[in-house]
Amino acid sequence: MFTEAIGWFATAVLLATVGRQVYSQWRSGSTQGVSSWLFIGQMTASTAFLTYSLLLGNWVFVVANAMLLFTAALGQWIYKRNVAREPKQDGGKSSVDAAPAQARSHPPPDSA
Numbered sequence: 001m002f003t004e005a006i007g008w009f010a011t012a013v014l015l016a017t018v019g020r021q022v023y024s025q026w027r028s029g030s031t032q033g034v035s036s037w038l039f040i041g042q043m044t045a046s047t048a049f050l051t052y053s054l055l056l057g058n059w060v061f062v063v064a065n066a067m068l069l070f071t072a073a074l075g076q077w078i079y080k081r082n083v084a085r086e087p088k089q090d091g092g093k094s095s096v097d098a099a100p101a102q103a104r105s106h107p108p109p110d111s112a
Contacts, residue, residue: 007060015067018042022075031082039076046072 025034046069053061 004060007064011060011064011067014064015071018068018071018075022071022078025075025082026078029082029085031079031086034079036076036079039072039079042072043069043076 025031046065050062050065050069053059053065
């Protein structure tokens with residue numbers, strides 16, 4: 001019983017931290033500092049760990065990984081929504097995509 005309590009505690013802490021990040025991203029409406037690949041990787045890993053946990057019959061990890069998969073999917077949806085809402089610049093690209101090209105298009109200021 002004590003061993004499972006440790007697992008449930010770890011699950012709660014992990015979900016609280018990931019959930020807070022997804023909430024912050026939703027609330028800010030920004031994609032700054034967030035990569036779509038984070039959520040793609042998390043969904044892939046959570047799906048594999050969920051399958052593994054089901055095969056082992058470990059319900060602590062089944063629940064934890066199912067909930068992490070949900071938060072990753074939600075984070076990806078919020079990321080895509082935020083990208084779509086960002087102002088378009090530089091030929092229809094979002095400001096996130098356009099920033100590197102925009103930085104290259106301006107010459108550096110003269111040092112003299």
